[in-house]
Amino acid sequence: MLVTFELILKKNTDNKEFDVDRDRSFEVGVVNIRVHTRHAPEEYFALWKTLFRGKRIAIHSNTAIMIGEARSTDKDDESAPIVGSFYKFLNIDPSQTWFDIARKKKADEDDVSQISIPDYLKPNLTEVPYIFYPKKHRLYFVSKEGGSGHAAPRTIMRMLKRITEDRAVLDRFGKVDVTVVMERAKLEEIYRWKVIKRLELVIERPNPLDYEDEEVMFEYLQGLGAESEQRVWKKARDSRTLQPDAQIKMLAVIASENGKVVASGLDDKLQKISVSSDNFPMMRRGKYSPNTQTLLGALQDLVVKYFM
Incomplete structure (x- = not known):
């Protein structure tokens, strides 16, 4: 038994998953x-x-x-x-129902009454x-x-x-x-889709200490007396895809750190795809x-x- 244990121990310690x-x-x-x-x-x-x-x-x-x-x-x-x-x-x-794993059934009241865990x-x-x-x-x-x-x-x-x-x-x-x-690289991936059908940006008030673009957005929302803004672009029927310009991409960067980005369309394999900054x-x-x-x-x- 000792030899067997030593062999098992050596095998496990040779394994990087086991190496503490x-x-x-x-x-x-x-x-x-x-x-x-x-x-x-x-x-x-x-x-x-x-x-x-x-x-x-x-x-x-x-x-x-x-x-x-x-x-x-x-x-x-x-x-x-x-x-x-x-x-x-x-x-x-x-106070919820307890399970007795030894007997593989709902615990009875006598067993539960013995449980005493301070709150x-x-x-x-x-x-x-x-x-x-x-x-x-x-x-x-x-x-x-x-x-x-x-x-x-x-x-x-x-x-x-x-x-x-x-x-x-x-x-x-x-x-x-x-x-x-949000992972910034995900925005670039969206722009490479074969088809962008819909792009939604939710922008909450940024902190103007950071970047000039965020300062402009903050002053814009502040001037409106608004705490957030939602912008949505939808592909026209006769267009192949949405084509976000520099202005939209700048807003998307702000939204990725100060709000939310949601997009849907077709990826490079023409498969339907929908993403949200919440998931990336x-x-x-x-x-x-x-x-x-x-x-x-x-x-x-x-x-x-x-x-x-």
Whole structure:
């Protein structure tokens, strides 16, 4: 038995999937957060501090998530990055029906009556490292590590939208806009379709600190007293395809980071296709060695490499 175990152990350790010392892969998602009270890094620092201190938990189905940790990388500079972790955990309802896996049937009342879990204890905690840049009002977070998911971009967006609806946040900052940043390459792919039948752009107020085009759009919406605008183009019957010009492409870039992009048509194989920016979040992949670096440290390095 000992020889057999040693052979199995050697076989497994020779397998890279089993090697605990090998580099681990991870993926990073991006969310754009925008306030419209004052466009300054200090305002975003104040927003994150308010959200963290609020300790509000966002629940979707049986999954709960909150801002668990937050600390500035420079306590004397409110524009410095903020790092920390989201806490994601199961929020089970003990009053629901229980299942007895030993007897493969619904648990009886006597067994259920023995269950005693304090309400303040929650199972399956996952810590999701993040880094928030007040200057860029962008949130970068670990979406996956290895083969396990940490938090999908839509999960983070949904959490932020819910906790920014807290009365204390609304009274201080007004409506906070949150957008999952779309993979920019997907726009170029849409433009290469054989036929673009319909293109829809939803543009929410951008933050004019970033780019000149976004500043023009912000001033335009601000002048109208509007918080968002929807634009739709449909292919004419006698046209082969929509042909987005430079103006439309510029608006699409803004919408990809400050709203939504939806398109439908025929791809290069003349197959029907429909895409939404919701389904194509910007993701960047990296690797790190757990023996020499933390996942948070690897996240910081990746963000500097790809986004700064």
